[in-house]
Amino acid sequence: TQQLARPVIDGAVWHRTGDVGHLDSDGNLWIEGRVVHLVHTVDGAVSPVPVEVAAEAVPGVRRAAAVGVGPIGVQQLVVVVEDEHEAQASPELAAAVRAAVAPQVVAAVWCAPLPVDIRHNAKIDRTALAATMERRLSGRSR
Numbered sequence: 001t002q003q004l005a006r007p008v009i010d011g012a013v014w015h016r017t018g019d020v021g022h023l024d025s026d027g028n029l030w031i032e033g034r035v036v037h038l039v040h041t042v043d044g045a046v047s048p049v050p051v052e053v054a055a056e057a058v059p060g061v062r063r064a065a066a067v068g069v070g071p072i073g074v075q076q077l078v079v080v081v082e083d084e085h086e087a088q089a090s091p092e093l094a095a096a097v098r099a100a101v102a103p104q105v106v107a108a109v110w111c112a113p114l115p116v117d118i119r120h121n122a123k124i125d126r127t128a129l130a131a132t133m134e135r136r137l138s139g140r141s142r
Helices: 048-055 091-101 126-137
Strands: 019-023 029-034 039-041 044-046 064-069 076-082 106-112 120-124
Touching: 029 048, 039 064, 039 076, 048 064, 048 076, 048 091, 064 126, 076 091, 076 126, 091 106, 106 126
Parallel strands: 076 106
Antiparallel strands: 019 029, 039 044, 064 076
16 A cells, blocks of 8 residues: 555655665665565575676676575575576686675576566566576576
């Protein structure tokens, strides 16, 4: 309902946007993605954006996406690096990505084309990518 979309907290009216983020020590708000894209691991919720930014700092990685695979609460973090071919990342690339995103634990690093949202050609469709990786890593080809 409308009331749930605009809760009153400590006397202030808030608007639920579906975004997640954090305030830094200077009071700046950093948006880190959408609630629906959080990866719910056994250690807590992981926002994909900081993981992706860290992975994209690895030489040769132009774009990356972080998604969760498995049941909510015990999801495994998977990083997909944009590539025209679909295959498991080389051991060297996987190690570099894992080192870059530490302390987050990455279950798999995969290379594949990144699907984009049909409404926004530049936005990665993490929901579709998570479903694809769930199938791929479970041994189902499509």
